[in-house]
Amino acid sequence: MNTGPVRSCSSPVGTPDISFYENEVPPFARQQMEHLYQNTFSSTFAEHVGEAATNTYVVREGSAVRTIFLFQVKGRHVVVLNSAIPLETSEIEQFVASVFARYGSVQAIKFVSVETDISGFLFPYQQLRASEDFILSLPATVEAYWERLGTSSATTLRRKQRKLERESAGFSFTIHEHGANMDRVITDIIRLKTNGKDPAARLDEAQQAWLREVVGTHGFVGVICANGRVCAGAICTRVGRNYFMHVVAHDPDFDAYSPGVVCIYLTVCAAILRGGREFHFLWGPSVWKRRLRSVQHELNDIVVYRSRMDAVRCARTALLGWQRACWRRLKLGLLAAAAPERPSARIAKPLLDQWYRLKRNTPR
Template sequence: MSDNLIYVMPVKGDEEWDQELACLGHSIFSSLRYTWSGASKDGEFFVLRNVSTAHPLIFFRIYSYRIEILQLCSKFSSSDIHIVCQHIFNMFGQIRCIGFDCVESDREEIGFVAQRYNVSEDFVIDLCGSVARYTSMLGRQLQHDLKRYKKKLSTASSDVRYACFSGQDVAEAVFNEIIGLSASRMAGKEVASSHTLEKSRRLFDLVKNFGFLSVIYVDGIVRAGVICTRYGTEMFMHVVAHDTGFDRFRLGKLACYFSICAAIESGVLRYHLLSGWYDYKLRFLGKPVEFDRVEVYRSAGAVFFCLRRYLAIFYRGNGRRVKRYLKLRGSGLPGRSTQGPGVLPFLGRMVGPVRWLWRGG
């Protein structure tokens, strides 16, 4: 095989790879620490070096006839995807399709048979070097609200403390308290919390290596907090939570603002509010970035070989499009998925044949 192909063992060299990826400006979701924490370790993991100038390192995993690129939430132009796929198809003759999950990409032709649909989004704040300048860029109403509720909180209690913890200084007890606040808030809305034991364990593993927690204590008790990870000059907000008994102080909003200010002071250049279409993310100057799933096939014959997968992706993609259309319709929030799902009649005609194929004919 080519000299720029390196076999990767799951345990060795994680720190070195992650330092290099962080310097290249990749997402925390591209880190090996994130990949190993959620993946079974019995597969074959590889690194490609120097395939393209935009992506000097490409991590991927082989599953029989297909390959999955592991750089989640990274930016791949259509030309980057073409170069990477051409290289991999030339090296691995048995590979029929290559998946890029959750990547920021344009909508240009790739040069191969491909499927593409939206899977997630992020709201990214470009930080401007100083807290005062960032604050001045916020809307007047938000600036007024932040001052008002901070003063209201300090009036209600003489013991209000803002604190930050990073990396190994993050106490698991504080982490669990913030997760507990989030779960309690969801329970009050009669919504199941997304923070399962497994997901919390995985997040804490990331936090111990890349974590940044900002916490608001009132009378010595954690009443609000934000759980972030820092990767190079990028910071990612995974959880923001507050005690619902303090709703009148808008602690969630204060905690978010305090976390962004702490990120600016620590030299972070971009703050990621991650997925979820909420108005407060726009008010804090988050700019929406859309992420797609891109499935690339070697040829039309490869599509026939992978027909079940192709149809499953087709339905999943259009289902996501319909769901997003219904959610964003009339909300006033930006997003390219707000246009109507014109493929619905075609989907209806496809239901019967696809069910037949899916069940084995």
């Protein structure tokens, strides 16, 4: 991970057919972005799109759209809203050169949580490890996924599911995509999440509002009901053939059955049956994500400066980025130390809980 000083390299910049739409997300952008990226976080309903005036950058090759970035200008900084997608260095460089040419007062451009590793670049930049996305490439059949899980994990999941079916009344697993019951189901799952033991997992009002909005059009929600109530749920979205898990929660009364993991497993199977290509478990390291055979993809923040002098002028931005990277490393260390099987958990777990309380009480 690079958290060192701002660096500069050199590379030629091409001259593609580029268009800017000022303070506008044109009507064609939604369908085109879903086709290009198939990603909830790189779409017209991505987080923060509606929080400020949003501009659109479009690259075309002939009549075909190759790239669409949504971005906001905040003073002398530009923030790109597309995230959680792989980007080539050339894509970033074309955008950066175009923005600097168009907006003379902009000193820095930031990409948030993208999968890239810059090598060779015209402008000074920072590349900081920011997050991760655990991605499961979906096989063609549920049987193939069962084989990929391995005997131990597959047998444990099946045993937990059968025990829950046997020892609870009215067991059912349902996928909700549309319909009048969607809002009620989302409310039940958010309630389970809010009442859970993990303070980091609780959703604030803005997060809940965004989730309800995006689920209304792209929702894919797996729900396990038992004993007449929701005992576990996984709130996901689907864009194209890709699925994204935003929230998983379960009723602690059912802890013995591991209903949360069972619900996720059944939701993944439902995605396979629908011809899914990828299932994104998103950020936050977890043992169960690896057991379900997802692979960790590192996501980086990229901050690009117009010049070395602008990098000096934006020293606060550079320092904050480095600080966030350091805090992330500390958080990951606490998460590892707080694992139940570690002797350090007795000390690390209270520290981690305090960390999350401070984070929740800090204004955004």
